[in-house]
Amino acid sequence: MxxxxxxxxxxxxxxxxxxxxxxxxxxxxxDLGQRLVTTYAAPATQRLDADARALAQALASLCKEPAAKEAEAVESRFRSVVLAWSGVEFLRFGPLVEGNRYERIAFWPDPRGVMSRQVQGLLADPAVTALDAQALSARSVAQQGLPALEFVLYRDGGVLDAARQGRAEAPDCAYAQAAAGALALQTGALAQAWSAQGEYARRFSRxxxxxxxxxxxxxxxxxxxxxxxxxxxxxxxxxxxxxxxxxxxxxxxxxxxxxxxxxxxxxxxxxxxxxxxxxxxxxxxxxxxxxxxxxxxxxxxxxxxxxxxxxxxxxxxxxxxxxxxxxxxxxxxxxxxxxxxxxxxxxxxxxxxxxxxxxxxx
Incomplete structure (x- = not known):
């Protein structure tokens, strides 16, 4: 193999x-499929999407007015997203595998450290301050998703450390906001696919x-x-x-x-x-x-x-x-x-x- x-x-x-x-x-x-959709998949993906959007909003507030309180809010929101994703990641079929969506949300495992190398290279590029969610979504999947966000938030001197000192480094904040926005694009599409209006959910249910x-x-x-x-x-x-x-x-x-x-x-x-x-x-x-x-x-x-x-x-x-x-x-x-x-x-x-x-x- x-x-x-x-x-x-x-x-x-x-x-x-x-x-x-x-x-x-x-x-x-x-009605097996219908029950799995309505009692599990739909609410789980909706929760993930809501938490991802809340994280993006918390990051916007932190980058506008960096402070320890804002860092605590971002940390709490990040935890919520990770736990919500943990409730969805095993549904690795259908909409979660379309367009490399799983990897765009969680590029892991990464034994060769591709994510950290690519993200550090991106942060060193002055153009990163102009990056937005749509532009990041078109780049390497290693630069997107939760592992990349965790890196830029929690690394030494990262977004959270800087905010606790009342600082917001422009490259790190620009990238973190773009990554959170790109994550929300993926979670939104996933939640829609599993919703009552989603074509995939209808086929799974019937x-x-x-x-x-x-x-x-x-x-x-x-x-x-x-x-x-x-x-x-x-x-x-x-x-x-x-x-x-x-x-x-x-x-x-x-x-x-x-x-x-x-x-x-x-x-x-x-x-x-x-x-x-x-x-x-x-x-x-x-x-x-x-x-x-x-x-x-x-x-x-x-x-x-x-x-x-x-x-x-x-x-x-x-x-x-x-x-x-x-x-x-x-x-x-x-x-x-x-x-x-x-x-x-x-x-x-x-x-x-x-x-x-x-x-x-x-």
């Missing part, structure tokens, strides 16, 4: 709809023989299970395992998402909580003697969420502390257990077969 596969391909689990051994798969309700995307409710179920399965694996294999590699080095923490803003554990907890709510919204209807499969996965997700929610320290401190490492390691085990329960116990009962996932390697 080529190692140059795009990240979108790497996290796209490949599922097929098929039979469950000799048993008849459980019926999938006709599978039919003439629907070009989803012909049956079981195909909708396969898409939903794919989202959960690859979301769980991405959280474990990409977000946590690299940071936990032995022997410990200070640089390990930088392999985790949002290490600059100390949002690694909160973002992971928000992601798991969101996958739990998505699982609940699906309301998988198995026969009474098989219902334990649904509840078993739910219990695993609840335990996982609680473990991650209990972690209050920055990821670097957690990795150096024996108990912190133990809890993070426990989270990796729970993530694997949850994925196994989904893939091996629940999915087959719904007539969904999980095939090769490129995250598994060669």
């Amino acid at each position: 080529r190692r140059s596969l795009s990240l979108a391909v790497l996290v796209a689990g490949l599922l097929t709809v098929g039979a469950v051994s000799a048993a008849q798969p459980a019926a999938v309700p006709d 599978p039919a023989a003439d629907n070009p995307l989803y012909r049956t409710p079981r195909e909708v179920a396969a898409e939903a299970i794919k989202a959960l399965s690859t979301g769980l694996q991405f959280a474990r294999d990409v977000k946590l395992v690299p940071a936990l590699a032995e022997p410990y080095q200070d640089s390990r923490a930088r392999r985790a998402p949002y290490w600059r803003s100390d949002l690694t554990a909160p973002a992971l907890a928000a992601s798991v909580e969101s996958m739990l709510r998505f699982h609940d919204a699906a309301g998988w209807a198995l026969p009474a003697d098989e219902a334990w499969r649904v509840e078993g996965l739910r219990r695993e997700l609840v335990q996982l969420r609680d473990v991650l929610s209990s972690l209050k320290a920055p990821v670097g401190d957690l990795l150096q502390d024996p108990e912190g490492r133990r809890q993070l390691t426990l989270a990796t085990l729970l993530l694997k257990n949850a994925k196994d329960l989904l893939d091996q116990d629940l999915a087959p009962q719904l007539g969904v077969t999980i095939g090769f996932n490129a995250l598994d390697g060669d």
